[in-house]
Amino acid sequence: MLQKEIINELVKIMGKENVITGREDLLCYSYDATPDVPDPLPDVVVTPVNTGQVSQLVQIARQYKVPLYPRGSGTNLSGGTVPLKGGIVLSLLKMAEIMEVDAENLTATVQPGVIIQDLNNAVAPHGLLYPPDPGTVATATMGGSVAECSGGLRGLKYGVTKHYVMGLEVVLADGQVARFGGKTVKNVTALDMVKLFTGSEGTLGIITEIIVRLIPAPEARKTMFATFTNLSDAGNAVISIVKNKVIPATLEIMDQVTIKTVENFSQIGLPTEARAILLIEVDGIPEVVEQEADTVLQVIQNNNGRVQMARDEQERDNLWAARRAALPALAQVKPTTVLEDATVPRSKITEMLLALEEIAEKYNLQIGTFGHAGDGNLHPTILTDERDKEEMERVHAAVKEIFEKALALGGTLSGEHGIGMAKSSFLEWELGAGGVGVLHKIKNALDPEGILNPGKMGFNGGTGHE
Amino acid sequence: MLQKEIINELVKIMGKENVITGREDLLCYSYDATPDVPDPLPDVVVTPVNTGQVSQLVQIARQYKVPLYPRGSGTNLSGGTVPLKGGIVLSLLKMAEIMEVDAENLTATVQPGVIIQDLNNAVAPHGLLYPPDPGTVATATMGGSVAECSGGLRGLKYGVTKHYVMGLEVVLADGQVARFGGKTVKNVTALDMVKLFTGSEGTLGIITEIIVRLIPAPEARKTMFATFTNLSDAGNAVISIVKNKVIPATLEIMDQVTIKTVENFSQIGLPTEARAILLIEVDGIPEVVEQEADTVLQVIQNNNGRVQMARDEQERDNLWAARRAALPALAQVKPTTVLEDATVPRSKITEMLLALEEIAEKYNLQIGTFGHAGDGNLHPTILTDERDKEEMERVHAAVKEIFEKALALGGTLSGEHGIGMAKSSFLEWELGAGGVGVLHKIKNALDPEGILNPGKMGFNGGTGHE
Numbered sequence: 001m002l003q004k005e006i007i008n009e010l011v012k013i014m015g016k017e018n019v020i021t022g023r024e025d026l027l028c029y030s031y032d033a034t035p036d037v038p039d040p041l042p043d044v045v046v047t048p049v050n051t052g053q054v055s056q057l058v059q060i061a062r063q064y065k066v067p068l069y070p071r072g073s074g075t076n077l078s079g080g081t082v083p084l085k086g087g088i089v090l091s092l093l094k095m096a097e098i099m100e101v102d103a104e105n106l107t108a109t110v111q112p113g114v115i116i117q118d119l120n121n122a123v124a125p126h127g128l129l130y131p132p133d134p135g136t137v138a139t140a141t142m143g144g145s146v147a148e149c150s151g152g153l154r155g156l157k158y159g160v161t162k163h164y165v166m167g168l169e170v171v172l173a174d175g176q177v178a179r180f181g182g183k184t185v186k187n188v189t190a191l192d193m194v195k196l197f198t199g200s201e202g203t204l205g206i207i208t209e210i211i212v213r214l215i216p217a218p219e220a221r222k223t224m225f226a227t228f229t230n231l232s233d234a235g236n237a238v239i240s241i242v243k244n245k246v247i248p249a250t251l252e253i254m255d256q257v258t259i260k261t262v263e264n265f266s267q268i269g270l271p272t273e274a275r276a277i278l279l280i281e282v283d284g285i286p287e288v289v290e291q292e293a294d295t296v297l298q299v300i301q302n303n304n305g306r307v308q309m310a311r312d313e314q315e316r317d318n319l320w321a322a323r324r325a326a327l328p329a330l331a332q333v334k335p336t337t338v339l340e341d342a343t344v345p346r347s348k349i350t351e352m353l354l355a356l357e358e359i360a361e362k363y364n365l366q367i368g369t370f371g372h373a374g375d376g377n378l379h380p381t382i383l384t385d386e387r388d389k390e391e392m393e394r395v396h397a398a399v400k401e402i403f404e405k406a407l408a409l410g411g412t413l414s415g416e417h418g419i420g421m422a423k424s425s426f427l428e429w430e431l432g433a434g435g436v437g438v439l440h441k442i443k444n445a446l447d448p449e450g451i452l453n454p455g456k457m458g459f460n461g462g463t464g465h466e
Numbered sequence: 467m468l469q470k471e472i473i474n475e476l477v478k479i480m481g482k483e484n485v486i487t488g489r490e491d492l493l494c495y496s497y498d499a500t501p502d503v504p505d506p507l508p509d510v511v512v513t514p515v516n517t518g519q520v521s522q523l524v525q526i527a528r529q530y531k532v533p534l535y536p537r538g539s540g541t542n543l544s545g546g547t548v549p550l551k552g553g554i555v556l557s558l559l560k561m562a563e564i565m566e567v568d569a570e571n572l573t574a575t576v577q578p579g580v581i582i583q584d585l586n587n588a589v590a591p592h593g594l595l596y597p598p599d600p601g602t603v604a605t606a607t608m609g610g611s612v613a614e615c616s617g618g619l620r621g622l623k624y625g626v627t628k629h630y631v632m633g634l635e636v637v638l639a640d641g642q643v644a645r646f647g648g649k650t651v652k653n654v655t656a657l658d659m660v661k662l663f664t665g666s667e668g669t670l671g672i673i674t675e676i677i678v679r680l681i682p683a684p685e686a687r688k689t690m691f692a693t694f695t696n697l698s699d700a701g702n703a704v705i706s707i708v709k710n711k712v713i714p715a716t717l718e719i720m721d722q723v724t725i726k727t728v729e730n731f732s733q734i735g736l737p738t739e740a741r742a743i744l745l746i747e748v749d750g751i752p753e754v755v756e757q758e759a760d761t762v763l764q765v766i767q768n769n770n771g772r773v774q775m776a777r778d779e780q781e782r783d784n785l786w787a788a789r790r791a792a793l794p795a796l797a798q799v800k801p802t803t804v805l806e807d808a809t810v811p812r813s814k815i816t817e818m819l820l821a822l823e824e825i826a827e828k829y830n831l832q833i834g835t836f837g838h839a840g841d842g843n844l845h846p847t848i849l850t851d852e853r854d855k856e857e858m859e860r861v862h863a864a865v866k867e868i869f870e871k872a873l874a875l876g877g878t879l880s881g882e883h884g885i886g887m888a889k890s891s892f893l894e895w896e897l898g899a900g901g902v903g904v905l906h907k908i909k910n911a912l913d914p915e916g917i918l919n920p921g922k923m924g925f926n927g928g929t930g931h932e
Contacts, residue, residue: 104709104813127711151652160652162661163629176900183811185841186617186626186881188665189889189896190905190923195628195661199654216711243570245593245682287753345649347570375651415652423655430655434642438912439656445911446904457656 002043002087006064010046010088013056018094020045029071029089030082033136035336036386036395037079037421042069042089049094051169051177051208058206058451059175061088067454070202072112072144075136077339078420080148080201084455090206092143098122099209105183106214107166112143112207119212129217131158134416135324143207149199151416153250153323156242156374157283158215160416162198167211170197173204173447183211196442201418202453204446218283221249222293223310225319226300227274231255231357234276235350237303238373241280242346244299246292251374252279255353258326258368258381265329268322276353278305278373279323281316326370330381333366338382338395342406343415346376355405356380362401363394377415403429424458468509468553472530476512476554479522484560486511495537495555496548499602501802502852502861503545503887508535508555515560517635517643517674524672524917525641527554533920536668538578538610541602543805544886546614546667550921556672558609564588565675571649572680573632578609578673585678595683597624600882601790609673615665617882619716619789622708622840623749624681626882628664633677636663639670639913649677662908667884668919670912684749687715688759689776691785692766693740697721697823700742701816703769704839707746708812710765712758717840718745721819724792724834724847731795734788742819744771744839745789747782792836796847799832804848804861808872809881812842821871822846828867829860843881869895890924 010019020026021044031039043066048054061068067087074081083089096113103126110119117138119130134140134152144150146168151160167181170193181187181194197205228234238251254262254277263270270277278300282292293309300307310316331337344352353369356378360367371379380402384395403413403426413423413430428436436458443450443459454460476485486492487510497505509532514520527534533553540547549555562579569592576585583604585596600606600618610616612634617626633647636659647653647660663671694700704717720728720743729736736743744766748758759775766773776782797803810818819835822844826833837845846868850861869879869892879889879896894902902924909916909925920926 105811149654178900184809186843187878188615189879343650345571377652412653413655434644441911445907
C-alpha cells in the first residue's frame, strides 16, 4: 500500500477525478493482452490531463521511490504495461488530442492517448496516411505504439512506427520535460533521442507528445488471395515476390491450423484443405498496381499456388476480415493463447515455417502460425491452458526452441511485440553480455532510481515468466 | 607525445605497417572538410584491418586514457574527426570489404571503410539501390556516413542514412564487441541501439560492420530545371509540389549568388539573371514518372517559374553537375567557406530564404545558398577569409542568427552535417538543459573515461569554435 500522503499529493496535482484507488477499478490495470505473466494490482491509477501534471507526478514517484507504469490501451503482448512491483499506473488516455495535421509538412502532432485509427481518420480527408498498422489499430494508442515501436501489416513496404516518429516530448525520470526532433525531414542534432525513446517500452521516460510523418495515401490497391497445398511453396512464393522487385503493402500468411480455426470460427468459406494461404495487397498509383499485381500472379503460379483476385472492396474486406480474425479465432480454441513473434530474414521464412511444424510435433502442441510473411515476422500461436502445468512446461520449452531457431536463422527475439517481461530472460541470446550491458548502462544513466516501468526489458529485477 | 610503450603495443597489435607516426603523414589527419576549427596533430594514426584489432586498440586507449578518433575519408563538415585533444586517430579505410549483397533480403553487409559509391556500384547489377546520397558519395565511407547519419540529395523521398541501417557491429568503449539488429525488417529487441550508434559521431563506440537495407532501383526518372525571377516564388513552388502529393526523389535549390558563382566557375550556360533555380527529379516506374512530372510542371508554372525538361541523360548529367559544382564553385571565391546546414520544416522555406538574404545584408557578408529545398535543408554558405578577424566576427554573428532563425521557425541546428565541434556550443538552444543532460548521461554511461572522440557534441570539454 502507498502511504496516504502520496495519494494526497497525487490528488492535489490532478484532482480527485484523476486518481483511482477502488479495487475493482485497479483490477482493470493489473494486466494487458499478454498471457502467462503475473497480474499484480497497482496501488493507484492516475489519469493526468497535461504534461505539467505528468512532470509533477514523476517527481513525486521519484521522491518517494514509487514505481510508475505508463499505459495506453493495454494491448501490449509482452507484459510491457503490467505493474509488476506495484505502485502507480499512469494512464495516458485522457491526453488524447490530435493537436495538428500539417498537410504542408506532411506531419501530425498528437498526444499519446490518441487511438491510431482516429489519427488516420483525421488525416484521410487531406489525402494522407499514417502507415503503421498494428493489428490493434482500432484500440491501441499512439503513445503505446511509439513506446513499443509497433509493427503490423504494412511493415515490408512502409516500415514500422520508428520510421514515422519525427519528434517527441518526453518527461524524463527526474521530471524535466525535454523535446527532441521536430518537423524537419532531416535532423542530426546530437544523439538520436527520438529513436532511443521510440521502442523504449516506458523504461526511460514518459512520452507526452508525438510528431509523426505522414505520406500521401496510395490511390489504388489490389488484393490477392493465394492457396498452396505445400508449405514450402508458400514460403518460396513470399521470397520470390520480393526478389522480383515487387514490395507489397502487405504480404500475410496463414497456415493450415489457422485456416481451419478461422473457418470454424467465422465460416467465410476458406479452403480448409490448403496447407497455407497468402494474402497479398499491392498499392500505389493504378498503373503500378496493375503491373505489380501481374508479377505477383505469375510468381504464385510459378510456385504452384492458386490465386484469386478480390473483385471489389467487399471481397477485399472479407479477405482482410479473415486475416484479422486469425488471432481471435485461435484464441477461442483453448483458454490460453501464447502468441510469439520471433522473426527471421525473409529468405529464411520457408525454413522457419517448417521448423515450427516440427516443434509443434516434437512437443505435442497445437500451434497455429500466421503473420507478416513479407517481413519474416511470423506469429506462431500456441493454444494451451495455463492451468495445465505439464503442458505449460512443454510450451515454455517450445518457445525457447522457437527463439533458438529464429536466432540461428539470423533473426530476432521480437519483431514487433517488444521484450517486456515475456522475453527479458532471453535478451542475452541475441545481444550477448556486451549488448545487454549497454542497455543497462543507459537505463541506469537515465533512470537511476529505477522508477520507470520496473521489471521490463530485464531492468530492475525483471526476469520474465520463468 | 604518447609514451613509447603505447606505440610499441600498437605495433604489436597491428604491425608496423598499420601504425603511422611520421609528422608529414600525421598532418593529413589533423583536419577534415570543416573550416574555422582547430587542426591539431594526432600523436599516431592506426589503420587496423579487422574488428579484433579495433577491440584491442580500444582496450589500450582505455588503459592509458588516450583519446581515440575514428575516421573514414574525413569529408566531415562539423569538425567531427578532428583530433582535438591529441592521441590516436583510428582510420578505418583498411576495413573496406563489401562482405555480402543479399538480393533476397534486400540487404548489404559492409565494413566501415567501403566508399558509398562503391556499394552502389556493387548492388546495381542486382537492380538494387542504396538510396542515401550525400554530396561526397564518391569519397565518403559507409562508416563515416553511418556515424554522422549523412543526408544528401534524396532525403525527401527516400529518407537519410538512419532509415537504411538495419544492423551494426560496434566495438564499445571497454573493447567489448556487440552486435545489434540484423537482416530482419522488424526488430524490437530492447532499446534501439542501431539507431543510437547511427549518428553518434564516434562518441559512443567504433562501428566495425554495417548491415544496410537496399531498395529496388527505380526504373525511370525525369529531371526538370526551373528558373524564377523571385525567391518567394521558388520557395512557394517547393511547398506546393509536395502539397500536390508529389514527393520528388530530389528537389534542390540554388540562389542567385550560387548560380552566378557556378556559372562563372564552370560556364555551362546557367541563367545568371534568375533569382533562383530549382532542380527537380522524379523517379519510379515510367507511368508514375510521367504523371508526377506533369504535376511538377504545372506547379512551377502556377508559381511563375519557367521550366525545362532534361531531354536525355546527357542533359540530366549536366544539370546535376551544375548542382554538384555549387560547393566547389563557392569554395574557390574566397579562402574560407563556412557551410551551414540549418534546416527548417519545408513550409518555412520561403521565410528562411528571405531571412538568409537579410542576414547577408545586415552583416555585409557574401552568402550563397543552395541545398535540399524539399527537406527544408538549406546550405547558406558564407564566403570569407579566416585571417580577417573583423569579418570573422561578423561571420560568427551571422551564423548565430541563422541558427536562431532556423530554430524559431521550428527547425534544427543541423540537418545533415552533425554537431561535431562546430555546433556543440549551440546545442542547448535546441535541446534545452534537460535534453543536453540526457546526452551527457548516455555518453558518461557508455564511455566513462571519455576516450572516444573527445571534444565533439559538447562532450569532454568540446566547446566549439568560439
